[in-house]
Amino acid sequence: MINEREVQSGLTQAEADRRLKKYGPNLLEKKKKISPLTIFLSQFNDFITWVLIGATIISGFMGEKADAVTIIIIIVMNSVLGFIQEFKTEKSLEALKNMASPTSKVIRNGKLKIVNAQDLVIGDLIVIESGDKIPADCMITESSNLMIDESLLTGESAGVSKSIQKKENSIYMGTIVLTGNAKAKVTGTGMETEMGKIAGMLQSIEKDTSPLKEKLNNLGKILVVLCLIVCAVVTIAGIMRGENKYEMFLLGVSLAVAAIPESLTAIVTVALALGVSRMLKRNALIRKLPAVETLGCTSIICSDKTGTLTENKMTVKAMYSNGRTYNLDRESVPENAMLKKIFTYCNDCNVDTDKKNVSESLIGDPTETALIKVYFRDGKTLKNFLGRARRVYDIPFDSDRKMMSVIVKEGSKEISYVKGAPEKLIRKCKYILDRGNVRILTSNERNNIVKAIENMSFNALRCIAGAYKEKNLTRGKSLEDNLIFVGIAGIIDPPRKEVKDAVLKCKMAGIKPVMITGDHKNTAFAIGYDLGICKTQDQVITGDDLDKLTDKQLEKTVDKKVIFARVTPKHKLRIVRAFKSKNKVVAMTGDGVNDAPAVKEADIGICMGISGTDVTKEAASMVLLDDNFTTIVSAVEEGRVIYDNIRKFIRYLLSCNLGEVLTMFLASAFNLAIPLLPIQILMVNLATDGLPAIALGVDPPEGDIMAEKPRIKNESIFARGLTEKILVRGALIGTCTIFSFVVAQYLGFGLKTARTMALATLVMSQLIHVFECRSENHSIFQINLFSNKYLLGAIAASICMILAIVYIPFLQNVFHTSAMNLIQWGIVIFFSGIIALINSLYLYFK
Incomplete structure (x- = not known):
């Protein structure tokens, strides 16, 4: 049963809170979210990782317990890093979904307010209009020309007319208002709605997938095959040279784990999610x-x-009435009682009668509020004026007609008021109100009105014309024929x-x-x-x-x-x-x-x-x-930044992984001793792959990013020379690492020290290369090396790791390294940095 007070003023906030607590939120049941444990375990769901785990367990039984335990720890640390990335991404995307959740206009405590649709409760009085999605099952209490698209429920594409007078006056969650407006009382929420009964159909909604992620997934599959081939060649070549079969198998698998860019798509997701969060901060x-x-x-x-x-802050600056234009900066509002009625009664503003100031009491479209504020200064006067009439029928504004019409009952008399775009409305006018007298609108007067409109519009004023009708008030579009022209308001909306x-x-x-x-x-x-x-x-x-x-x-x-x-x-x-x-x-x-x-x-x-x-x-x-238009431009800029950052870490990851593969392949091709042991390869992967790549994903934009032309939509991520950069730099990283290893042996430093130097060269060359990846057009000397604090932190962490395994005795035993002296470090720094230096000088002078 409808409570009359609730129909007029809605629920109190206290009562709405009580019902929300009792019946729960207005939500359909969703699929269970992926648990953190499932996300963590999924990090191990990789064939090569399982092979490596199996191989290390076997090595443990064969007596290599320290190696086995360390490799397992490294795998777990990698998985923890992957878990943190994915978990944060899921949280970010979930938060964005909540931000995008629908809202609803509801009357509570007699006042119109906007609330989250999930906070609606049974008994709430909602306000709906053209374009709204209905947030709950409701019963109409007041309506005007309401047409609903119920195809989601019925499959029928034709709109359904609804009104309080009709037998079928219910409207349902998820359906859409095509035309008109209404007030309606909520009768069902959440799973108690008609939509709730078929909620199971909605659980298969697909997630948005990024085309770039799909391309990189396909690229990843190709790279996996290529890496496995190279790893197999390295393993077989070592066995043919007489190396231990088990150790070479473990080496091959370790190299595959390090070489395959399994984090590529994960970091793309992180970069996209972080970028979306930054866009949200910019509205x-x-x-x-x-x-x-x-x-x-x-x-x-x-x-x-x-x-x-x-600015969408409308102010009436000029008016055309009784054959002349009034400049309201210098003149008073012209005395025209009929124009005042048109702009006040033919208006969809909501009025908060508790407010004294008119500006504070009006809720609605800025154009509508401006037309009322030009006539009224206090809420009491406006309230009294509105109390003299009652709207009995209306034809809402639409973008084709560019007009709005109402029939208002004043005492026992009905009158129709119309407002709209002047050039549209003037065609509907047969008469004109001139100083209180109604007569035929002449062609000369039409020309004068058109000139007035043009003069106002040249001064950036938006023109709204007003007209009325007292006879033949038939319901329907013929209501807007044979109108009496009254006047025009010129509204300024400053840029x-x-x-x-x-x-x-x-x-x-x-x-x-x-x-x-x-x-x-x-x-x-x-x-x-x-x-x-x-x-x-x-x-x-x-x-x-x-x-x-x-x-x-x-x-x-x-x-x-x-x-x-x-x-x-x-x-x-x-x-x-x-x-x-x-x-x-x-x-x-x-x-x-x-x-x-x-x-x-x-x-x-x-x-x-x-x-x-x-x-x-x-x-x-x-x-x-x-x-705000500025927000669009900011989003475009952010989109460019995100894409550039994705290119940066793709360049970095693939160059580094290629360098690692080539180091082992070149050693095998030239019949050299193994330059890196399996546990050292995994250490390189841990130290250089994850954190620096993620840090590149949040790299600040280059200063000239908005001085470049837009890229082509279907451009390959590897376009503009990125493939060449990856291949050349990867080859140089591998070559320099091999040179460092060979020079160390030539100088008689011993195999363990040579491997330590190769390990340090591989890590340091990658950490230097990460700075090169920050710009495709500028050298290291031309960029601000300290502008990305996350990258500096990631590099510091990587350097600490390499120093720890080189100088801490316990870790030396685990990773089979030896302490290096200044000469050895000098060789490492030379081979790590020489290529970056030459490349930077080339870009600088170019």
């Missing part, structure tokens, strides 16, 4: 992980004007100050900023010119002009346009497709339900976090939490 919420890669390719940013390029710099940064980065707006072309041009988006009127095109062009004609002309004015969401879709046909990577913003197709079609679909509808958020790859 960009990534909903689909593949978007992170695509962001760096963005060449076109199509942005809405209002709230994104502008965001920071956007001008963001536009300039876009142009420097080879990215074309494009403004898309429903405003008049003159208003759009004035804002665009101020922000540096456009220079001439020729760069502006209107929706009417677009309608005259075929898709082929639009494709030919789209590159010449940077402002699209008076467009509809349908135009947005054509614009996206036209740019994509020119092989551009397009980012497109949107907020309304009709924007969803264009947002989904774009390479990077962006939804407004503040004003965006649920439908558009679901279609989007990214949500702007502050609705």
Whole structure:
């Protein structure tokens, strides 16, 4: 049974908290999360790791207990490192999912507020409008032209009309509001909803997978095969030279563990997750992980004007009434009782009657609130004015009509008020209200109105026209025919100050900023010119002009346009497709339900976090939490940084692993003694692979990253010479290690010391190479070596490891090393650094 007080003012917060505690959150049951233990055990789920564990256990039984225990410890340490990476990544991604969880507008304590949808309880009074996803099962208590898409439940694609007068006045969780608005009382939450009954169907939702990760997985499989072949050659060659079969088998397996870049995709995931977290701090919420890669390719940013390029702080600056324009900076608001009624009654603002100040009492679209604030200064006066009338019917605003109409009952009399885009509304007007008299609207007066609109729009004012009707108030679209024109409000929405710099940064980065707006072309041009988006009127095109062009004609002309004015969401879709046909990577913003197709079609679909509808958020790859254009540019920059960092650690890992494989292969090819023992190879893997690679994944951006042109979307991760860099540097690391080993033997330092020097050379050359990997275009002398504190920490940890196994007696016995003197260290440093020095000098002078 409906509680009348609850229908009017909703639940109290205390009662909502009590019911939430009693019935639980409004959530469907989900699959159980992967436990930390499962994540840890999965680190061992690798064939070669199991072979190595088995081999070391056998070596333990054969008397090599110290080696066996140490190798097992190293494997466990590697697994712990992998576990920490994966566990943190899962936590980060889970936190991001929670950030992206839906919200709902609810009335509590008589006030409209936005809450997390999972906090809704039975009895809550929610407010829904076009584009919203219904958060729970509800019963309608008040509605206007409500149409619901119930295809998720019924399979029927046609919308279903709902109202309190109809027998079927229930609405269900997960369905979508197509048109209209309503208030509804929650009757079921969580698993008690209709959706909850079929929740099992929703448990197979696939996770977003990064295309880059898939490519690297495939690359990893190829590298595994190649590494196993090389390891087999090294093992067989050693056995043929008369080496111990068991030791050579263990050596081969150890080399395979060190050489195979098993952490490659894991570190990509870490880099993506950390990058997404950094974007979140800059107010960009990534909903689909593949978007992170695509962001760096963005060449076109199509942005809405209002709230994104502008502050969305609306103020009425001018009014046209009774045949003249009033400048409100110098003049008072013109006396026009009918225009005041139109802008106040034909308005979807919610009013908090407890607030005295009007600015604090109004909740709603900034345009709507501005039209009320121009007439009222205190909440009491506004409350009294609203109390004189009651809305009995409305036709909500939509982007095609660009109008909103209401029928209001004042006493016993009904009257219709209409507001909307002037050029649309003026076509519907047959009459004009002139100083209290209604007469036929003449063509001369139409021309005067058009001139007034143009003058306002040239001053960057957004124009809203008002009209009314007293007779033939039939329900339906004919309500908007034969209207009486009353006047126009000119609203200023100043550009965001920071956007001008963001536009300039876009142009420097080879990215074309494009403004898309429903405003008049003159208003759009004035804002665009101020922000540096456009220079001439020729760069502006209107929706009417677009309608005259075929898709082929639009494709030919789209590159010449940077402002699209008076467009509809349908135009947005054509614009996206036209740019994509020119092989551009397009980012497109949107907020309304009709924007969803264009947002989904774009390479990077962006939804407004503040004003965006649920439908558009679901279609989007990214949500702007502050609705700011600058945030888009920041996200593009972050996307470039993430991609560059992935290239950095791929370069580092593969070069180092190649160096390790070549060290052993060259020794085998030239019939040399084994330069590194199995336990030493595993130590190199532990000391150099994990921490430095992860640290490269969070490397700060190079200063000129936004001075480069966007990369090609389908560019290989190994493009622009990365393959050559990996092969050459890997070969040099292996060659220098072998030279260090051979020189040590030539100077008579003994096999143990020679192996120690080879081990130190391999580690130090990789740690020096990690600095080279920080930039593809600049030498070590041109970058700030101390800007990545995580990398410095990782290198310090690696150096401590190598010093420990060289100088601590117990570890010397375990790793079969010997202490080195200054001459030996000099040889190690020479072979470790000579190639890096030559390469850096080459880049510096280049």
